[in-house]
Amino acid sequence: MEGDLEALEIELLLEAVARRYGYDFRSYAPASLRRRVRAVLRHERFRTVSRLQEAILHDPAMLPRFVAQLSVGVTGMFRDAGFYQCIRDEVIPRLRTYPFVRVWVAGCSSGEEVYSLAILFQEEGLLPRTRFYATDLSEMVLERARKGVYPVTSMREHTEAYIAAGGREDFSQYYVADHRNAKLKSSLRQSIVFSQHNLVSDEVFNEFQLVLCRNVMIYFERELRERVHDLIYRSLAPLGMLGLGMRETIDFTPHAADYAPVDERVRLYRRRR
Numbered sequence: 001m002e003g004d005l006e007a008l009e010i011e012l013l014l015e016a017v018a019r020r021y022g023y024d025f026r027s028y029a030p031a032s033l034r035r036r037v038r039a040v041l042r043h044e045r046f047r048t049v050s051r052l053q054e055a056i057l058h059d060p061a062m063l064p065r066f067v068a069q070l071s072v073g074v075t076g077m078f079r080d081a082g083f084y085q086c087i088r089d090e091v092i093p094r095l096r097t098y099p100f101v102r103v104w105v106a107g108c109s110s111g112e113e114v115y116s117l118a119i120l121f122q123e124e125g126l127l128p129r130t131r132f133y134a135t136d137l138s139e140m141v142l143e144r145a146r147k148g149v150y151p152v153t154s155m156r157e158h159t160e161a162y163i164a165a166g167g168r169e170d171f172s173q174y175y176v177a178d179h180r181n182a183k184l185k186s187s188l189r190q191s192i193v194f195s196q197h198n199l200v201s202d203e204v205f206n207e208f209q210l211v212l213c214r215n216v217m218i219y220f221e222r223e224l225r226e227r228v229h230d231l232i233y234r235s236l237a238p239l240g241m242l243g244l245g246m247r248e249t250i251d252f253t254p255h256a257a258d259y260a261p262v263d264e265r266v267r268l269y270r271r272r273r
Ligand SMILES: C[S@@+](CC[C@H](N)C(=O)[O-])C[C@H]1O[C@@H](n2cnc3c(N)ncnc32)[C@H](O)[C@@H]1O
Pocket: 071, 072, 073, 074, 075, 076, 079, 106, 107, 108, 109, 110, 113, 135, 136, 137, 138, 141, 197, 198, 199, 200, 213, 214, 215, 216, 245
């Protein structure tokens, strides 16, 4: 009974947020959504979802916080070493054939993923002719991504991930650190446009040779996943490449037949035409 009431309240909350602010979470997977809403309640100290709803509706300043807390933002530099190794070995040689390269990182969270790509592209000499577009639903995570500042304590982990992913340089050349923070070099930041884009409701905004949408659609229901796959397919140039998260696949999506694997093990695909 309590569970039913909570489900009803969550439904009303999502309806209210969609109608008042245009952020539509109604097609997100219910189980993880429920966990996130409970986390927001604890964090913001509300006893019920209805109280949270009232606060959000009457205080627009709460919205960015709510959006950030509702989305799972877990990320990291060079997350999944094999994936970045494959970008280096298989993707870069193909991208070299283009005079100018556009890359879209959809659901970029606090930026670690796109900065990893920028580092790799720099080492492979492709950075000067590449423009990265890193987008996310949440303005708050984008703000962190734009700054490119991370706790200095996380740099050890990032360095290890960089080496595991085939990095051969001294990783410390990519940031300037004080006792608390490490700031990534501006030459990396300058190649990236950070912008808000909602995969639920926004449209194609450019044509890309490479799209990464990793660990974002796992939180969506099937219908929304299909919408996003269609959006990505239409955003890719002919023979453009797509990278998904390690727990995701192109199989069983409406566009499965339109892609060939670059390396199925690390979920990298290429548009057939
Ligand atoms: C788990 S993180 C993945 C980060 C990164 N791609 C990675 O794999 O390390 C998921 C990100 O997707 C974003 N996201 C969730 N729903 C979205 C939507 N509708 N449009 C754009 N981004 C969304 C979240 O804000 C969050 O930053």
